[in-house]
Amino acid sequence: MPGHYIDVPVSGTAVTDSLRKVFILRPGDSAQDISIEARAGSVTDITLVILPGVSADLTVNVDFTGEGASLRLAGLYVCGSSEKVSVRTVVRHRVPFCTSDQIFTGIAGGTSRVSFNGTIIVAPGAQKTEAYQQSRNILLSRDAKVSTEPQLEIYADDVKCSHGATAGSLSEDELFYMRSRGIPESEAKVLQLISFLSPVLASLPDPDAVASELEAAIRSIVQR
Amino acid sequence: MSRELLKISGLHAAVEGKEILHGIDLEIKPGEIHAVMGPNGAGKSTLSAVLAGKPQYTVTEGSIEFLGRDLLAMSPEQRSWAGIFLSFQYPIEIPGVSITSFMKTAINSKRAAEGLEPLKGADFLKLMREKMAFVKMKPEFAKREVNVGFSGGEKKRNEIFQMAMLDPVLSILDETDSGLDVDALKIVAEGVNALRSPSKSAIIITHYQKLLDYVEPDVVHVLKAGKIVRTGGREIVDIIETQGFDSF
Ligand SMILES: Nc1ncnc2c1ncn2[C@@H]1O[C@H](COP(=O)(O)OP(=O)(O)OP(=O)(O)O)[C@@H](O)[C@H]1O
Ligand SMILES: [Mg+2]
Numbered sequence: 001m002p003g004h005y006i007d008v009p010v011s012g013t014a015v016t017d018s019l020r021k022v023f024i025l026r027p028g029d030s031a032q033d034i035s036i037e038a039r040a041g042s043v044t045d046i047t048l049v050i051l052p053g054v055s056a057d058l059t060v061n062v063d064f065t066g067e068g069a070s071l072r073l074a075g076l077y078v079c080g081s082s083e084k085v086s087v088r089t090v091v092r093h094r095v096p097f098c099t100s101d102q103i104f105t106g107i108a109g110g111t112s113r114v115s116f117n118g119t120i121i122v123a124p125g126a127q128k129t130e131a132y133q134q135s136r137n138i139l140l141s142r143d144a145k146v147s148t149e150p151q152l153e154i155y156a157d158d159v160k161c162s163h164g165a166t167a168g169s170l171s172e173d174e175l176f177y178m179r180s181r182g183i184p185e186s187e188a189k190v191l192q193l194i195s196f197l198s199p200v201l202a203s204l205p206d207p208d209a210v211a212s213e214l215e216a217a218i219r220s221i222v223q224r
Numbered sequence: 225m226s227r228e229l230l231k232i233s234g235l236h237a238a239v240e241g242k243e244i245l246h247g248i249d250l251e252i253k254p255g256e257i258h259a260v261m262g263p264n265g266a267g268k269s270t271l272s273a274v275l276a277g278k279p280q281y282t283v284t285e286g287s288i289e290f291l292g293r294d295l296l297a298m299s300p301e302q303r304s305w306a307g308i309f310l311s312f313q314y315p316i317e318i319p320g321v322s323i324t325s326f327m328k329t330a331i332n333s334k335r336a337a338e339g340l341e342p343l344k345g346a347d348f349l350k351l352m353r354e355k356m357a358f359v360k361m362k363p364e365f366a367k368r369e370v371n372v373g374f375s376g377g378e379k380k381r382n383e384i385f386q387m388a389m390l391d392p393v394l395s396i397l398d399e400t401d402s403g404l405d406v407d408a409l410k411i412v413a414e415g416v417n418a419l420r421s422p423s424k425s426a427i428i429i430t431h432y433q434k435l436l437d438y439v440e441p442d443v444v445h446v447l448k449a450g451k452i453v454r455t456g457g458r459e460i461v462d463i464i465e466t467q468g469f470d471s472f
Contacts, residue, residue, distance in 0.1 A: 172280070177316035180276045181330040181386060182304035182337075191329065195320025 020205055024049045024213070031056035038098065040066025047204055050077035050085055050106070051217045059088040064098040064126075071099070074200050077106030078214060079114060079144070080221025088117045089133075093126040093159075102133040104148075105200050107193055109140035109221050119151040120161060127158040135165040138196055140221070189222045190215065228289070229254045229425050230275075230394060235286035237274045243284065244270045246450040252394070252443075255422045259436055259461070260429045262447035263469045268429045269313050271447070272398045275427075276310040277303050290394070304330075305337045307393030311383040311400045313429075318370035323382070326370050327352065327389055334390070355388040358418070359411050376403040384415040395419060395426040401435040413438030433461045446472045 025031060025048070038044055050056055062071055077085055091100045104116040120131045135148040148165035170192055178188035194201075194215055201207050201214070230252040237245040244267045252258055262268055274281050275288070277300035288295040290306060298306065318326065331351075332342040343351070352366060359381050371379050380400050387395055400412050416426055416439045428439065436444075436458075444461055446454040446469065453472045454460060463471065 171316075173316045174318050176276075176278050176300060177312065177318065178326070178330075179300035180304055180310050180312075181326070181390065182301050182334045183326075183329050184301050184333055185299065187329060187333060191321055191326075192318070195318070198320045 019043070020045045022047045022049065022204060022206075022210060024051065024210070025054045025056055026051050027053035029054065031058040033059045033061070035061045036063070036071070038062060038064045038066070038069040038071055040068055042066070042069045044070070045072045045205075047074040047076065047200070047210075048087070049210060049214070050075070050079075051213070052078050052080040052221050053083065055084045057084070057086045059090065062089070062091045062100065064091075064093050064095055064100070067095050067097045069098045071101070072203075073100070073102045074203070075102075075104040075106070075116070076197060076200055076214070077108075077114060078217045078221065079106070079108045079110065079112035080140075080217075080224060081110040081112065083110075083112040083114075085112070085114045086117070087115070088119070090119045091121070091131065093120070093122045093129040093131060093156075095123075096125065096127045096129065096156075098126070099130040100132070101130075103136070103200055104134070105136040105197060107138045107140060107196070107218065107221075108144035108146050109224075111141070111143045112145075114144075114146045115149070116147070117149045117151070118163070120153070120163075122154045122156050122159050122161065124155040126156045129156060129159040129161070131159070131161045133163040135163075136196075137165075137167040138193065139167055139169050186219070186222050190219050193218050193222070227292070228252060229256075229291060229423075230295075231287075231289040233287050233289075235271075235274070235288065236284045237270060238282050238284050239270065239280055244450050245274070247286070248447075248450075248452055250445065250452065252425050252427070254425060255420075256442040257416070257420070257426045257428065257439060259441040259444045260427060260447055261431065261444065261461070261464055266447045267450040268447055269398055270450075272310055272313075272396045272427070272429060275303075275396055276300055276308060301333065302337075304390070304392075305334050309387050309390055309392035309395045311380075311387060311395065311397045313398040313402070315371050315374075315379040315383055317372045317374075319372050321370050322367050323370055324352065324366045327386065330386075331389065351389065355385055358388055359385045359415060360407075361385055377405060377408050380404055381408060381411065384412050388415055388418070391419070393424050395424075396429070397426065398429045399431065400428075401430050401432060409434060410438065433465055436461055448472055 075087055108114050116135050118133045122129045137146040146167050150163040175188045201211050204210050228251045232248050232250040235245055235248040283296055401409055445452050
C-alpha cells in the first residue's frame with residue numbers, strides 16, 4: 001500500500017489552522033495510510049469518508065511531538081454490499097497538553113465487514129493529555145458485522161481518556177411514524193441514517209458537499 | 225345513500241403471536257365522528273395501529289375497506305396518501321430531523337405520489353406558519369427536532385399540527401386529549417372541527433367525556449377485551465362516566 005505523509009506546519013506557539021482535510025474514498029480509489037506529526041500548537045482536523053463499494057485497509061498514525069496540539073479524527077463509512085473496511089488508528093501522545101478526539105461512525109449493510117481498531121498511547125510524562133475515542137454504528141442487515149477494538153495504553157496519571165462503542169439498528173418506531181405521515185419507507189430510512197451521521201457531517205469544513213454525496217450513497221444502498 | 229368511508233369486517237389482529245383484536249366490525253360513513261372508549265388494554269391503540277398499517281401487527285382474519293379500497297393491501301405511506309392520519313398516543317421522537325424538513329418531506333412525498341411537483345419553498349413555509357399559528361405552536365418549533373424534548377402536551381399539539389398540514393380524510397386520534405390542559409384541549413377540538421366536512425370522518429379514542437363535549441360524536445363504541453361490546457349514541461358516554469365499563 002502506498003504511504004502518504006502529511007507534514008503539519010509548525011508555527012511556534014501560535015494556534016494555527018494547521019491542517020483541515022477531508023479524504024473521500026470512492027470506488028476505484030486506493031486507500032493510503034496517513035501519518036501525521038502534530039507539532040507544538042498545531043490544530044489538525046481530518047475526516048475520512050468511505051463510500052459504498054470501497055474496500056479499504058488503512059492505518060492512521062498520529063504522533064504528538066509538541067505541546068498544545070490538538071487532533072480531531074473522524075471516520076465516516078457507508079457500506080452496502082460486501083465491502084471490507086478496516087481502519088486502524090495509532091495516536092501517540094508523547095508530550096503533555098495535547099488533545100485527541102476520534103470518532104468513527106457509519107452504516108453497514110449487506111454482508112459488509114467493518115472494523116475499527118483504535119490505539120491510544122499516552123507516554124510517561126505526557127500529563128494533561130485528553131484522548132477520546134468513540135465508535136457509533138448502525139447495522140442494516142443481519143449479515144453485516146462491525147467490530148470495534150479500542151486499545152488504551154496509558155503511562156501517565158494526570159490524563160483524561162475515554163472510549164465507547166455502539167452498534168444499533170434502524171428504529172422501527174421512527175420508521176413507522178415517518179411512514180404514517182406519508183414518507184416512503186426508503187426515504188424514511190435515508191432521513192434516519194442521515195440524521196445519525198449528522199453530528200459528524202455538521203463538523204465538516206464543507207458539510208453540504210459531502211452531505212449530498214453521502215446522501216446519494218445512502219439512498220443507493222437503502223433502495224437496493 | 226352514502227357508502228362507507230371505512231368498513232372493518234370481522235377483524236382479528238395479533239402482535240407478537242398474541243391475538244388482541246377478536247373480531248371487530250365497524251362502519252364509518254363520510255362526515256361521521258366516532259368515539260371509541262374502553263378500559264386500559266382493551267385494544268384501542270392496537271386497532272389504530274392496524275388501521276395505520278404498523279408492520280408489527282398482523283391481521284389474522286377479516287378485512288378493512290377504505291374508500292372502497294383494500295386497506296390491508298396498502299403500505300403505511302400509501303394509507304397516509306389515501307387520507308388516513310393517526311395521532312399517536314405516544315408520539316415518536318426523531319432526533320436529527322427538524323419539524324420543517326419532516327413535514328416538507330411528508331407533504332412532498334404525497335404530492336409525488338399524486339404526480340405533482342414539490343411545493344414551492346415559499347408556499348410550504350406559508351402553509352407551515354398558518355397551521356402552526358392555528359394550533360398555537362411557537363414559530364421556533366419549526367426548527368426543533370421532531371418531538372425531541374417536547375413536553376407531553378407539546379407532542380400532542382405537534383400531532384394536531386401535522387394533522388392540519390396533511391388534511392386527512394380519516395383522522396384517528398388515539399388519546400390525543402390525555403394530559404392536555406384546557407386550552408390545548410380546545411385546540412385539539414378546533415383542529416378536529418376545522419376538518420369536519422361531509423366527506424371527512426374521525427375516530428376519537430378517549431377516556432374522557434371532556435373532548436366529546438367540544439367535538440360531538442355521531443356514534444360511540446365501547447371496546448372491551450378486543451371486541452366492540454356496545455355501539456350507540458352520546459348516552460353511552462354518560463353511562464361510562466357514571467358506571468364505568470362493568471355494565472358492558
Ligand atoms: N407489542 C406488544 N407485545 C405484546 N403485547 C402487546 C403489544 N402491544 C400491545 N400489547 C397488548 O395488547 C393489549 C391491548 O393494548 P392496547 O395498547 O391496544 O390497549 P389500549 O386499549 O390502547 O389501552 P390504553 O387505554 O391503556 O391505551 C394489551 O394487553 C397490551 O399489553
Ligand atoms: Mg392505547
